[in-house]
Amino acid sequence: MVQGEGSHLAGANKMQVMQGDLLVIPPGVSHVFHPQDMTGTEPLLIFNCMLRPELGRILRELPGPFSEEEMLPLLKLLEVKQWFGYREKNVELALLLRRMHEMQSCGSLRDQQQLYPLLFELANLIMPAAAIPFAQQSGMDYDPLHDVILYMISNFREKITLKEMSRQIAVSSRQFQRLFKIKTGKSYLQMLQEIRMKYSCLLLMFTELGIQSIALEVGIYDMKYFYRLFREYSGMTPASYRNRLQSHFLSAKEMMSSAEHCSH
Known part of the structure; x- marks a missing residue:
C-alpha cells in the first residue's frame, strides 16, 4: 500500500x-x-x-x-x-x-x-x-458499509437489491439509502453501476469479448441501458473506448520498438 x-x-x-x-x-x-x-x-x-x-x-x-x-x-x-x-x-x-x-x-x-x-x-x-497471521490494524474505526461495498464488488454480476443489502447491516431500506448517500456521496444504484462500468472497461481493455457479452458479464441485460450507462461513465461508446485504448497501446509499442532499435 x-x-x-x-x-x-x-x-x-x-x-x-x-x-x-x-x-x-x-x-x-x-x-x-x-x-x-x-x-x-x-x-x-x-x-x-x-x-x-x-x-x-x-x-x-x-x-x-x-x-x-x-x-x-x-x-x-x-x-x-x-x-x-x-x-x-x-x-x-x-x-x-x-x-x-x-x-x-x-x-x-x-x-x-x-x-x-x-x-x-x-x-x-x-x-x-x-x-504468522496477518495482524489487524488497531485503532481504525470500521464502518459496516464497507462490508456492503466489498460484497457489491465481489457480486456485481448478480441481481443484488437494495433491500438485500440493507438487511446485511440490519437497517430499513430507507435508512440504508440515506446512510449510503451520506457516506459515499452516491446512491446505492449509482455505486453498483459504477462498479459494473469499471469492470466493463477492464474487459474492453484486456479481453476480446464482444460488447453484448461484456454487458451480460457485468449483469446488465438491456443493451440500450448498458450503452447509456457506459457513455455517462466514460464519455464515449464501448467501441470507441476500446479503439482508443488499442491505438494508444500500438503507439506505445511503436515507441518502445523505435527506442530499442535506436539503442542497438
Missing part, C-alpha cells in the same frame, strides 16, 4: 490494511480492495509487483553468480499457495520497492541479473511473515 487505509477481502478473509502493508496473493486467490474513505477523496493507492510463473525455472537455470542459498527465499515465495501479509516496521519495504521501480524504469533490463538481488532481498524480508 502506497497511500491510504482500507479493507481487503482475500478469499474468505477480510482485513484492514494501511500504508506500508504488502500482501502476497498467489494465482487463483480472488481479492478486492476498498478504501476506508468511501467518498473517493482519500484513495487507497496500491503498487502491484507480479512474478511470472516461469521465474522459478529461470532462476534454476541461471548460469550467474547466485548461490542456491541466496535464491531459496524467492523460490519458496513462488511456491506459496495461501495469501499472507507483511506489515512494514520502518520504511524498509518502501525503500526496497523504490529501488526496484527505479531500476526497471531507467532501462530495458536486458541484463535481468541486475534485478535478481533485489528480488532475493524482498523475498528474504517478507517470507518469515508467511508463517
Whole structure:
C-alpha cells in the first residue's frame, strides 16, 4: 500500500490494511480492495509487483553468480499457495520497492541479473511473515458499509437489491439509502453501476469479448441501458473506448520498438 487505509477481502478473509502493508496473493486467490474513505477523496493507492510463473525455472537455470542459498527465499515465495501479509516496521519495504521501480524504469533490463538481488532481498524480508497471521490494524474505526461495498464488488454480476443489502447491516431500506448517500456521496444504484462500468472497461481493455457479452458479464441485460450507462461513465461508446485504448497501446509499442532499435 502506497497511500491510504482500507479493507481487503482475500478469499474468505477480510482485513484492514494501511500504508506500508504488502500482501502476497498467489494465482487463483480472488481479492478486492476498498478504501476506508468511501467518498473517493482519500484513495487507497496500491503498487502491484507480479512474478511470472516461469521465474522459478529461470532462476534454476541461471548460469550467474547466485548461490542456491541466496535464491531459496524467492523460490519458496513462488511456491506459496495461501495469501499472507507483511506489515512494514520502518520504511524498509518502501525503500526496497523504490529501488526496484527505479531500476526497471531507467532501462530495458536486458541484463535481468541486475534485478535478481533485489528480488532475493524482498523475498528474504517478507517470507518469515508467511508463517504468522496477518495482524489487524488497531485503532481504525470500521464502518459496516464497507462490508456492503466489498460484497457489491465481489457480486456485481448478480441481481443484488437494495433491500438485500440493507438487511446485511440490519437497517430499513430507507435508512440504508440515506446512510449510503451520506457516506459515499452516491446512491446505492449509482455505486453498483459504477462498479459494473469499471469492470466493463477492464474487459474492453484486456479481453476480446464482444460488447453484448461484456454487458451480460457485468449483469446488465438491456443493451440500450448498458450503452447509456457506459457513455455517462466514460464519455464515449464501448467501441470507441476500446479503439482508443488499442491505438494508444500500438503507439506505445511503436515507441518502445523505435527506442530499442535506436539503442542497438
